[in-house]
Amino acid sequence: MSSEKNSEKYLRIPPWLRVKLPTGKTFNNTAKLLADLNLNTVCQNAKCPNTWDCFSRKVATFLIMGHNCTRNCAFCNISPGLIEPLDADEPRRVSEAVSRLELKYVVITSVTRDDLPDGGAAHYAETIERIHNDHPECTVEVLIPDFQGDFDALKTVIAAGPDVINHNVETPPALYSKIRPQADYKQSIELLDRVKKTSKIHVKSGLMVGLGENDDQVREVIDNLAAINCDIITIGQYMRPSKEHPAVKRYVEPSVFDEYAEYGKGLKVPHMFCAPLVRSSFNAAEAFEEL
Structure with missing residues (x-):
């Protein structure tokens, strides 16, 4: 085994990334409510390190259109598998969860459904519209796939009127062939640009560090997102979901995350x-309020 592989194997998780185990009555009640409604969350499916925090505050990011994906991005814990038919009742159940959790800000994401002609855009729209109808005061953010560059599918989501459209670029373009082989960096930037140019919806994107990029490449991504007037950029530390996923190449110091933030503000x-534990949906309401 090479020295590089040895260093990856024994790369210790730094203290700033150590999180509390999920405990407490509110955490358990949130998990039970989601199970009762037969709803998936990206919090649980993607093994998000902030699940204990969010569930304890009665917050969750809903994962619609099943729990298996038509893609197999190297960083992601949501794996390909048997693709399920769309559940026509899912928008209603998401809206019911919004009621029972008393959410004022809801984030909805999905697996990627390249098997569907519109990539699931109509299902997104139905979910957004159901929440708008049932909870007119609720702010809705959607974290969408690229719809394989289909502008008509994107327009379907835009027409439903979410308050924020998020689409993560995830990593610099140099790493796409290894980390996101079924995606295209320029296509993702173009999607965000189209939202910005054709609507008044806030645009958001994010990436992870620790997959093999360097800081110059991170700044290049910030440059690209700033050039299309992206409203919110999130940057967090990649954390390996399992031994089957790519090893962490580096743990980025908190001070470097501060430098990324200052660069973007500039x-x-x-x-x-x-910040190290930032994820695109984490504290989404607070980020939106700061706009």
Whole structure:
């Protein structure tokens, strides 16, 4: 085994990334409510390190259109598998969860459904519209796939009127062939640009560090997002979900995340949310409020 592989194997998790185990009555009640409604969350499926925090505050990011994905991005814990038919009742159940959790800000994401003609855009729209109808005061953020560059599918989501459209670029373009082989960096930037140019919806994107990029490449991504007037940029530390996933190449110091934030602010990005435990949906309401 090479020295590089040895160093990856024994790369210790630094103290700033150690999180509390999920405990407490509110955490358990949130988990039970989601199970009762037969709803998936990216918190649980993606093994998010902030699950204990969010569930304890009665917050969750809903994962619609099943729990298996048509893609197999190297960093992601949501794996490919048997693709389920769309559940027509799912929008209603998401809306019921919004009621029972008393959410004022809801984040909805999905697996990627390249098997569907519209990539699931209509299902997104139905979910957004159901929440708008049932909870007119609720702010809705969607974290969408790229819809394989289908602008008509994107327009379907835009027409439903979410308050924020998020689409993560995830990593610098140099790593796409290894980390996101079924995606295209320029296509993702173009998607965000189209939202910005054709609507008044706030645009958000994010990436992870620790997959093999360097700081110059991170700044290049910030440059690209700033150039299309992205409203919110999130940057967090990649954490390996299992031994089957790529090893962490580096743990980025908290001070470097502060430098990323200052760099983005210097480019007039309205909100930079950068820290080791940041995820695109974590504290989404607070990030939106700061706009």
